[in-house]
Amino acid sequence: MSREIGSLSRRDVLKAGGIAGLTATAGCIDLGGGGGGGAYTIGMVDSRTGSLSAFGQRNQRGMELALADVNDVQIGGRDLDIIVEDSQSQQQPGVSAAQKLVNQDGVPFVIGAVGSGVTLAIYQSVIQGTDVVQLSQNSTSPQLTDFPGLLRMSPTGRTQSTALAEIIAEDGHDSVAVTWINNDYGSGIKDAFVDAYEGEVVYNASHDQGQASYSSVVSQMANTDAGAWLFITYQPEFTTMAQEAYSSGVDDQAQYYGADSVRGPEVLDNTPEGSLEDMKIVAPSAALDQENYQSFASRFEEEYGSAPTAWSAYAYDCVVTAALSIRAADDFTGSALSEVVRDVTRPSGEEAFSFEAASDILADGSASDVDYQGVSGPIDFDENGDPVAYLQIFNVADHAYESVGFVTGE
Structure with a gap:
């Protein structure tokens, strides 16, 4: 099952995203602007069902908030689409989901996955040896550190x-x-x-x-x-x-x-x-004392009636990091995105606490000029693809x- 949402306001996207979350658990949803045409399309493998579905639900909500923020500003005048596929919290369905995103949908950037075993299986079976960027939203196993080409938002x-x-x-x-x-x-x-x-x-x-x-x-x-x-x-x-x-x-x-x-x-x-x-x-944990996290948490509670977890914040930051990488890259290709994805979060640049602020910096600069400070806290990917631990x-x-x-x- 798929669902497309066009160029709507932030609140309209959130409402439609919530409906999709209830009705599209077995297939994929296409969230964001316009579908196909002028939109940049990336993929996400998430635990819509299975043992980790509680994490998947939080991820989807964080993703929806981030997608709304990105599309309020746009990426050089274009919206962002995210095709979401269900890993079922298991390795083989996760690999199949990633294969569909990369081989059929042709996405150059994949956010995924939740379970560390699923994330590693996707990387080793689908991503490794290609130019596609993979950024895990929730995987914490120390074993991921052994694969420098595999990025993650949650700490080791x-x-x-x-x-x-x-x-x-x-x-x-x-x-x-x-x-x-x-x-x-x-x-x-x-x-x-x-x-x-x-x-x-x-x-x-x-x-x-x-x-x-x-x-x-x-x-x-x-x-x-x-x-x-x-x-x-x-x-x-x-x-x-x-x-x-x-x-x-x-x-x-x-x-x-x-x-x-x-x-x-x-x-x-x-x-x-x-x-x-x-x-x-x-x-x-997210950086609870940061103003951008507090704003994120307030919006999250307003939209969903519950407080966010760190996992929601990680998913939010995955989407924003992907969008900033697209904004900074020379081309919408995996090789171009892989050259800048680490740079947009590193401390050598000017601190920016929102997609809009970071996008403004990138308008007149390069990836190394911006240091996106996530709602989950400073990211600062190291040489192994790991963020700062909090x-x-x-x-x-x-x-x-x-x-x-x-x-x-x-």
Whole structure:
């Protein structure tokens, strides 16, 4: 299924985008100006369905806000179109989605994907060896750092793993039981944690995605007598584990810790009151103190009735970075875009906190003259395609997430 939206006002685009988000979950949507003709068209692979669909929904909303902002200004008099394809939160559908975008639609720039394993599969199967630019909106696995041609907006999980190791140690735990989802995201975060943690990892085992029960994982963790349990998995899988730990009476045996993908309102809604008390989670964060983020958050709440997450901010910044790259490039080709995509976010240029301000700088200058400061914070892609890391620590109290601090790092 596809949906085209023409050259509408920002609010009209947002309203139409919201409708598309409800009706086009199995196909693709074509958001933005005019379709075909005078528009620049890029692609996006997102988790419209599957285990990571909660992230996909937030991405789509951030994308819609960014697309509206870009098309209010336009790129040299032309609109931006984004063709969105569903990865279904799995590698093979994600690869198929990217193949469609690159081989059939001919896009030179792909935003994608959410899960690190999906992102890597797309890069290795579709993007690597071509001129197409790939910029992941949500992938955090440290393994992505090994592929300098693959860019990402969310920070590497290596910093997250180090923060988790330090927090668990500071809480007085000299042993930990770790379960991790059996993919590139899970193994990457786990490996970095094991390297950083100075205590004893008494349980270190993977689990598969999408299982109906994880009671064996819970019982094996309980048998270790570890005072800390670390969950590196996705929201549906963690929700099931937390439910089963509660029902078997072992939920108070250890303090819970989690990587970024276990946090979400759906988890709280589907776990018993008190079952997650004192759990600590480290997750990527937007720059909450920046004025452009606060404006973004206010608009997000106005349009969607809920506060944004860092994932929405990352998706917003992916779209703006793509649009600025198009504005700065000599041609609308992958090779031309790849030459400037890093430069438009680097600190050597003049700081700009919106697409409009950055576009004004580019009107009389080059990519190196602008330093786009995202709503997620400074981006500053390094030689490995990684951005600056900015993380937030959450604690569960009275069955709600409370922010208790921030962590920064390279």
